[in-house]
Amino acid sequence: MISLTTLLDDAKCYDVLRGLRWPEGVMCPHCESLQVSKQGHDTTQPARQKYRCEDCGRHFDDLTGTIFAGRHQPLDAWIGCLYLMGLNQSNCQIAHELDLNEDDVQRMTEQLRMGIVAKTPLPRLSGEVECDEVYVVAGHKGHPDAVEKKGRKGRRRRLKGAPGRGTLEKEKPPIFGMIERGGQVVLRMLENVQQKTIRPLIQTIIAPGTLVYTDEYDIYARLPQWGYGHKTVCHSQGEYARDEDGDGFHEVHVNTMEGVWSLLRSWLRPHRGISQEKLPLYVGFFQFMHNVRCRGRGLLQPMLSALLTC
Numbered sequence: 001m002i003s004l005t006t007l008l009d010d011a012k013c014y015d016v017l018r019g020l021r022w023p024e025g026v027m028c029p030h031c032e033s034l035q036v037s038k039q040g041h042d043t044t045q046p047a048r049q050k051y052r053c054e055d056c057g058r059h060f061d062d063l064t065g066t067i068f069a070g071r072h073q074p075l076d077a078w079i080g081c082l083y084l085m086g087l088n089q090s091n092c093q094i095a096h097e098l099d100l101n102e103d104d105v106q107r108m109t110e111q112l113r114m115g116i117v118a119k120t121p122l123p124r125l126s127g128e129v130e131c132d133e134v135y136v137v138a139g140h141k142g143h144p145d146a147v148e149k150k151g152r153k154g155r156r157r158r159l160k161g162a163p164g165r166g167t168l169e170k171e172k173p174p175i176f177g178m179i180e181r182g183g184q185v186v187l188r189m190l191e192n193v194q195q196k197t198i199r200p201l202i203q204t205i206i207a208p209g210t211l212v213y214t215d216e217y218d219i220y221a222r223l224p225q226w227g228y229g230h231k232t233v234c235h236s237q238g239e240y241a242r243d244e245d246g247d248g249f250h251e252v253h254v255n256t257m258e259g260v261w262s263l264l265r266s267w268l269r270p271h272r273g274i275s276q277e278k279l280p281l282y283v284g285f286f287q288f289m290h291n292v293r294c295r296g297r298g299l300l301q302p303m304l305s306a307l308l309t310c
């Protein structure tokens with residue numbers, strides 16, 4: 001694990017970055033040659049090593065081609081920012097901790113979230129998969145309980161309502177979730193939860209023939225036609241898990257997905273007033289965190305590795 005003292009030392013930050021970026025030794029980002037010579041250090045950032053490639057003759061440095069190149073803030077500020085994002089600090093808290101302007105921090109965390117989400121490979125789910133949806137309040141400041149799951153019947157009435165009700169719907173965009181039991185999760189903010197919206201997503205992410213567990217919501221009715229096994233749990237009749245084959249395991253449930261919603265709800269809580277434009281980034285970052293199975297300080301290394309992966 002990367003220690004706190006490393007974050008306070010710019011030279012150590014560069015050491016960590018080089019170790020993660022080039023585990024086999026410094027490699028030219030232009031031609032991938034390992035025949036590289038050192039060419040002194042950056043004039044304003046003394047820990048930043050410069051290089052020349054002996055094969056293609058081009059010059060580069062530790063940050064060339066990474067998300068950290070060409071930035072106003074020094075590397076230790078960026079890595080400190082990532083570290084605090086792993087601790088789920090808000091932009092305001094990070095600005096205080098790093099003694100930076102909150103607008104700068106907002107731009108930095110956004111860039112970092114975008115970088116991590118862009119570098120995250122699309123998972124492929126199989127075996128037993130649960131699908132479920134929630135509404136997230138987005139677009140207004142000061143909503144502490146961001147993820148709403150209660151009152152599903154009311155929600156569905158709204159979803160089926162007349163077109164004039166669009167404003168209310170747009171304040172609570174749906175997040176659609178798919179999780180392989182014992183495996184990875186995929187979360188997406190959607191325009192709506194209609195069959196035509198979820199079908200391409202399901203068919204991209206979930207392998208054909210997979211057994212899919214959902215609640216009784218009718219958007220899932222065509223799963224068998226789309227090439228999947230399908231079992232439903234009937235929430236409206238108070239049923240949360242059913243032992244269908246009588247072996248004592250209550251396998252027909254979406255409790256794994258419900259657990260993810262609960263974690264997402266807590267995780268979003270410090271970030272007041274996430275707009276709908278930003279929400280997919282927060283959700284994508286949460287998905288990354290869930291799938292690397294690291295929390296807190298342990299997240300820094302996987303986040304840095306993801307960002308430094310070409």
Ligand SMILES: [Zn+2]
Pocket residue numbers: 028029030031032033053054055056057058
């Ligand atoms: Zn080269």
